[in-house]
Amino acid sequence: MIVVFVVGTAGCGKSTFTRAFSEFLHRRSVDVIKVNVDPAVEELPYEPEVDIRDYISVREIMEKYGLGPNGAIIASVDLSLNYAHFLRENIEELNANYVIVDTPGQMELFAFRKTGEFVTSFLCKENCFIIYMLDAVLARSPSTFLSSLFLAQAVDFKLKKTQINVINKVDLLTPREFENIIEWIENPEKLMDDLSEETRGLERELSEGLFQTLRNFLENIAIYPISAKNMQGLDAIYGIIQQIAMGGEEART
Numbered sequence: 051m052i053v054v055f056v057v058g059t060a061g062c063g064k065s066t067f068t069r070a071f072s073e074f075l076h077r078r079s080v081d082v083i084k085v086n087v088d089p090a091v092e093e094l095p096y097e098p099e100v101d102i103r104d105y106i107s108v109r110e111i112m113e114k115y116g117l118g119p120n121g122a123i124i125a126s127v128d129l130s131l132n133y134a135h136f137l138r139e140n141i142e143e144l145n146a147n148y149v150i151v152d153t154p155g156q157m158e159l160f161a162f163r164k165t166g167e168f169v170t171s172f173l174c175k176e177n178c179f180i181i182y183m184l185d186a187v188l189a190r191s192p193s194t195f196l197s198s199l200f201l202a203q204a205v206d207f208k209l210k211k212t213q214i215n216v217i218n219k220v221d222l223l224t225p226r227e228f229e230n231i232i233e234w235i236e237n238p239e240k241l242m243d244d245l246s247e248e249t250r251g252l253e254r255e256l257s258e259g260l261f262q263t264l265r266n267f268l269e270n271i272a273i274y275p276i277s278a279k280n281m282q283g284l285d286a287i288y289g290i291i292q293q294i295a296m297g298g299e300e301a302r303t
Contacts, residue, residue, distance in 0.1 A: 051145075051147065051148075052147065052148050052179070053149045053151065053177065053178050054071070054181055054291065055174075055178070056150065056151065056152055057160065057166075057181065058157060058184070058185070058218075059157050059183075059185060059188075060157070061155075061185065062185040062188075062218055063183060063218040064152055064155070065091070065095055065152055066095055066218075066278040067218065067276075068096060069084075069278075071287070071288075072096065072150055073281070075148050078288075081146045082148040082150065083099040083100065083150070084097075084098045085098060085099070085100040085137065085149060085151045085152065086098040086100070086102060086103065087137070087151055087153055088102070088152065088154040089126040089154075090126060090127075090154065090155070090156075091103075094152070099140075099144060100140040100144070102133060105130070106126055106132075107126070108123055109122075123156065127156075127165050128163070130165070131165060134168070134172050138172060141173065149173075149174075157205075162204070166208070170211055179211065179212050180206075181214050181287070182202050182206070182216070183216055183218050184202065184216065184217040184218065186217050186223055186228075187219050187223075189231060190223065191248060192234070192245040192248050195231065195241070196241070196257065196260055196261060196264065199267065202271075206267075215272070215273045216274045216283070216287065217231065218278055219277060219278075220275045220276065228275070232275065238269060241268075242261050246258075
């Protein structure tokens, strides 16, 4: 069983990717199930086979503890740990080849609290992957691209699973914007040059310091451009997962 956790900032396209990648696998006759672990989501573009909302509701948490929306979301994500064993039992009963886990929209609640570390380890003992999703629309400038990389490295450090970094929504970029991002990925020095042009004074110093911190990370990973909406680039993601899961030579992920 291969388990893929889809992680990223709010609005980056995690749920759309979950739907698209499951359809991609289904077309290749791969047995796949979709798991939702976001107790606060109201609508999804797919029907999950396993759903944390069957056990916990944000609205019920609000009423029970007298919390506002933000407090209830935090509490419900933390309380969802109490039901993790039900999720695992449901997943194991379905016995699929692939399990795609759609994580909470508020990434920080999953990735930077104990919740994410526990859930990823509890639901998956081997062949575990993190798809970390950068938002291409938010990464069009050198500084926001650098900030996105910082979050990617933070998730990699925190969750400690095999992480595959993708940049989603490339279909929304102009040809020039897409070329810039690809060039930043392939040539970090170009990113530094463009940061120097974009920033001034203290901001430039901070950007240069952050760049030097992330330089080794950027030089030793691959970032795959995709469009979950158009199912562009999903074959590359499938290929790298299969290569690693089958014990092939480790690729730059």
